[in-house]
Amino acid sequence: MKDLTVTEVRLTPILVADPPLLNTQGVHQPYTPRLIVEVVTADGVTGLGETYGDTKYLEAARSLAGRLPGRSITDLNGLLTLAEDVPLDGHTVDGSVDVGGLRGVQTADKLRLSVVSGFEVACLDALGKALGLPVHALLGGKLRDRVEYSAYLFYRWAGHPEGVAGESDDWGAALDPEGIVAQARRFVRDHGFGSFKLKGGVFPPEEEIAAVRALADAFPGRPLRLDPNGAWSVETSLKVAAELRDVLEYLEDPTTGTSAMAEVAARAGGLPLATNMCVTTFPEIAGAFTAGAVQVVLSDHHYWGGLRNTRHLAEICRTFGVGVSMHSNTHLGISLAAMTHVAATVPGLHHACDTHYPWQTEDVLTERPAFSGGCVTVPDGPGLGVTLDRDRLDALHRRWLADDGSLRDRDDAAAMRRADPGWTTPPVPRW
Numbered sequence: 554m555k556d557l558t559v560t561e562v563r564l565t566p567i568l569v570a571d572p573p574l575l576n577t578q579g580v581h582q583p584y585t586p587r588l589i590v591e592v593v594t595a596d597g598v599t600g601l602g603e604t605y606g607d608t609k610y611l612e613a614a615r616s617l618a619g620r621l622p623g624r625s626i627t628d629l630n631g632l633l634t635l636a637e638d639v640p641l642d643g644h645t646v647d648g649s650v651d652v653g654g655l656r657g658v659q660t661a662d663k664l665r666l667s668v669v670s671g672f673e674v675a676c677l678d679a680l681g682k683a684l685g686l687p688v689h690a691l692l693g694g695k696l697r698d699r700v701e702y703s704a705y706l707f708y709r710w711a712g713h714p715e716g717v718a719g720e721s722d723d724w725g726a727a728l729d730p731e732g733i734v735a736q737a738r739r740f741v742r743d744h745g746f747g748s749f750k751l752k753g754g755v756f757p758p759e760e761e762i763a764a765v766r767a768l769a770d771a772f773p774g775r776p777l778r779l780d781p782n783g784a785w786s787v788e789t790s791l792k793v794a795a796e797l798r799d800v801l802e803y804l805e806d807p808t809t810g811t812s813a814m815a816e817v818a819a820r821a822g823g824l825p826l827a828t829n830m831c832v833t834t835f836p837e838i839a840g841a842f843t844a845g846a847v848q849v850v851l852s853d854h855h856y857w858g859g860l861r862n863t864r865h866l867a868e869i870c871r872t873f874g875v876g877v878s879m880h881s882n883t884h885l886g887i888s889l890a891a892m893t894h895v896a897a898t899v900p901g902l903h904h905a906c907d908t909h910y911p912w913q914t915e916d917v918l919t920e921r922p923a924f925s926g927g928c929v930t931v932p933d934g935p936g937l938g939v940t941l942d943r944d945r946l947d948a949l950h951r952r953w954l955a956d957d958g959s960l961r962d963r964d965d966a967a968a969m970r971r972a973d974p975g976w977t978t979p980p981v982p983r984w
């Protein structure tokens with residue numbers, strides 16, 4: 554008989570190198586915080602999880618971690634209940650928006666769920682290892698052997714601003730349609746991606762329309778998406794929709810708020826709208842679906858509360874005839890594996906999932922998950938199918954320890970101020 558009791562939980566905050574990717578808020582910091590969760594059982598099996606690592610997540614995770622020893626890794630429903638009692642500092646959860654809005658609304662429940670997801674994935678990984686089963690089997694079984702991902706294109710600088718310590722890479726700058734197409738070609742060459750998402754909201758819409766048009770010319774018939782993170786007014790969104798309707802698979806969060814999204818959706822001539830901003834919690838679903846505001850929900854298993862909740866979300870979407878796919882923020886291979894396992898179990902996954910992973914040159918795994926033909930093969934070994942490299946974890950943790958606190962909370966506007974001291978988060982609509 555296996556002893557599935559949790560005996561230890563290890564939390565390791567890390568800082569991961571991130572390139573200077575631009576978005577409507579600013580630019581990515583040279584290092585971004587993530588949290589690695591290890592759950593150890595009485596039998597010595599260790600499960601891995603990963604989630605957001607900003608201070609408020611870390612504090613909540615520490616509180617939850619202390620409550621796990623003595624419980625079973627199978628007690629995943631209990632984990633959700635346990636998290637409800639995790640105290641949160643009222644100043645860090647104020648009902649406004651998270652990371653300048655890039656992750657949608659900020660609520661106490663969502664913060665707790667974002668933390669729970671790291672623990673849930675770690676418990677599932679440990680359970681899979683203990684039973685000799687892949688995580689997808691614990692979720693009811695895979696429906697596909699490969700999960701397709703989309704190339705995530707960003708306007709970017711060649712390097713972080715002068716005087717800012719950071720890692721360098723050989724991508725060069727991409728600040729116009731030619732640069733974006735060149736970036737896309739490299740993604741195709743290296744990973745075989747067959748669909749493309751451009752992070753917009755950086756330049757005036759005409760320039761971003763031109764970039765999408767250039768992509769359509771370079772890759773005829775391939776699915777394309779544009780995501781300005783809610784930076785446009787309804788009228789601007791409608792103009793962009795009219796210009797790009799013939800080449801876009803969907804338009805992602807063109808404008809901010811459910812009612813504005815609903816207005817765009819109603820007048821966009823049938824172009825579907827996707828979101829990872831106006832539907833990011835269960836309470837937001839009813840209003841948005843009733844209003845017809847979104848046609849595709851991009852789930853982020855971190856903030857929806859884990860892999861099982863992602864499946865609940867997918868079922869709700871299916872009931873309402875709304876599509877589902879996956880959102881991504883800067884993440885490592887543990888989360889890519891988790892996304893791949895859950896995506897393999899979701900029926901009717903009609904859109905390639907988002908992932909930042911190809912932008913990450915560092916990881917905490919012995920072997921990086923690979924893309925082939927734009928897909929990740931669903932692992933069939935025990936658990937998530939990934940192995941922790943403790944030396945790498947320690948190195949990234951040492952970086953976190955050495956930081957004076959300025960990089961421990963993602964702040965793209967603050968990072969932009971290193972290049973442009975007068976920069977403030979642009980109000981929406983920006984255009």
Ligand SMILES: O=C([O-])[C@@H](O)[C@@H](O)[C@H](O)[C@@H](O)C(=O)[O-]
Nearest residue numbers: 576655656780829881882883
């Ligand atoms: O990493 C970024 O710059 C993205 O803008 C990210 O923060 C968003 O949450 C995300 O990728 C999105 O699809 O909105």
Ligand SMILES: [Mg+2]
Nearest residue numbers: 780805806829
């Ligand atoms: Mg988005």
